[in-house]
Amino acid sequence: MIKITYSTVYGSSKTYAQHIAAALSLEAEDINTADTASADCLVIVGGLYAGFMIGLKKAISKLPEQAELVVISVGIADPEKQTNAEKIDKDIYKSIPSDIQARTRVFHLRGCMDYMVMSPKHRAMMWMLCKYIKKKGPRNEEDQSILNTYGERIDFINLETAGPVIEYLKSRI
Numbered sequence: 001m002i003k004i005t006y007s008t009v010y011g012s013s014k015t016y017a018q019h020i021a022a023a024l025s026l027e028a029e030d031i032n033t034a035d036t037a038s039a040d041c042l043v044i045v046g047g048l049y050a051g052f053m054i055g056l057k058k059a060i061s062k063l064p065e066q067a068e069l070v071v072i073s074v075g076i077a078d079p080e081k082q083t084n085a086e087k088i089d090k091d092i093y094k095s096i097p098s099d100i101q102a103r104t105r106v107f108h109l110r111g112c113m114d115y116m117v118m119s120p121k122h123r124a125m126m127w128m129l130c131k132y133i134k135k136k137g138p139r140n141e142e143d144q145s146i147l148n149t150y151g152e153r154i155d156f157i158n159l160e161t162a163g164p165v166i167e168y169l170k171s172r173i
Contacts, residue, residue, distance in 0.1 A: 002169055003039035005031040007046040007055020012111030012157055013074045017045040019159045023166045031055045036062040041070060041172050047111060048075035050125060051091040060100065069104045072165055076156065077142060079108030084142070107165045110156035126150065
């Protein structure tokens, strides 16, 4: 049985989890309250913050023995760019115990960021990141995008990009 779970701070991960679940005629549940004991495939959709995916540690702790783990990261960086996808993969896999990595599949989606609803801690982190980018010298496209959108609402949620995830999970049913 596939169990779809999410961990969210601002809602993007929940939006994707609910969309994926609906496409499979399933329900999406918060990882903190989900009963995962009977899952043979546990899906966790979670936001990326400073190289860490929220909910991943909890999902790993609730992963039934021998169950597959499907990790769906939701962040601002464009995963279509190979360097971004590689960095996200590296960050995610370093959080997954080696005995679970062989039965893990990872996908990446883009979320949104709204400074008006962002916590003071996250606003401070973004301020520090912008300050760092300004000082570091030559900027890549991603760096410039962060500077250009600082303080604004940017929304990259595109439910169609969850298509490969849905197709993969359909093959598991």
